[in-house]
Amino acid sequence: MFKINPKNFMIFVIILALLFLSYYNQDKKDEELLNVASNFNSLENKKVENKSEKENNDQIIIHLSGGVINPGVYKLNNKERLIDLIKAAGGLKNQADLEKINLAEKLYDGQKVVIPLIVEKNIELNSVGESGSQSSDKILNNNSSSSNNQLININQADQTKLETLSGIGPSKAAAIIKYRNKIKFFIKKEDLLNVSGIGEKTLENIKDEIIIK
Numbered sequence: 001m002f003k004i005n006p007k008n009f010m011i012f013v014i015i016l017a018l019l020f021l022s023y024y025n026q027d028k029k030d031e032e033l034l035n036v037a038s039n040f041n042s043l044e045n046k047k048v049e050n051k052s053e054k055e056n057n058d059q060i061i062i063h064l065s066g067g068v069i070n071p072g073v074y075k076l077n078n079k080e081r082l083i084d085l086i087k088a089a090g091g092l093k094n095q096a097d098l099e100k101i102n103l104a105e106k107l108y109d110g111q112k113v114v115i116p117l118i119v120e121k122n123i124e125l126n127s128v129g130e131s132g133s134q135s136s137d138k139i140l141n142n143n144s145s146s147s148n149n150q151l152i153n154i155n156q157a158d159q160t161k162l163e164t165l166s167g168i169g170p171s172k173a174a175a176i177i178k179y180r181n182k183i184k185f186f187i188k189k190e191d192l193l194n195v196s197g198i199g200e201k202t203l204e205n206i207k208d209e210i211i212i213k
Helices: 006-058 082-088 118-150 170-183 189-194 200-206
Strands: 059-066 072-077 112-115
Touching (some): 072 082, 082 112
16 A cells, blocks of 8 residues: 655645745736736826816817908917917908907907908998988089079069069060960970060070079
8 A cells, every 4th residue: 555655745735835825926916917007007098088188178169250361160279369360260361450350369169250351341431432422412402402592483583583684674574574474484494585575695694593493
C-alpha cells in the first residue's frame, strides 16, 4: 500500500496554497486595474461633456439680414459684437446705412439683426420731395386762383369794374352791359368783337385782364 510522507504532503499543501493566493491576488489586481481604467474613462468622458457643454454655453446663434454680403444664420462666441457678425457675413453692402447701426452692439442668442439700407432714406427724401412739390403746386394754384380773382368777369362786372379795363371808357362799358343783357352771357372772349366800339386792338389790350365764368 502506497504511503504518503507527511513532510511531502505538507509541502504540497503549501505549494497549492501559494498558487491559490497568487491566482487570487492576480485576479484582484486585474479587477482593480479594470476599475481604475473604467474610472479614468468616466473622468475623460465627463471632461469632454463638460467641455462640450461649456462650448455650447459660450456660443450664440444669430440671424443676420439686410445690407450685408452674405445674409444668413451665424454661430458666434457670446463675447463677440455686431462688427464681428458683419465680418463673418463678408462685410457690408455699399447701400448699408452705417448711421442707423451700432457696430459695438452686444449680441445674444436667438437675436435677429437687420442692417438698414440708405435706399430707405432716399425713399423718405423722395416722399418729402413729392410732398414739397405738391405744396409748391398748391401754392402755385393758390396764386393762380388769386390771380384769377383779380381778373374781371365780363359776364358779371358792373359799369365801374368794366371801366377799369385798359381802353374801356364809360361808353364802351355801357355797350358791353347792353350787349350782355341782350345775349344773356358771353361764351368766349372773342364775343366782345360783336359789341359796338370794340375791335381787335381793344380785345388784344384787355384779353389778359378779363375772364369768362
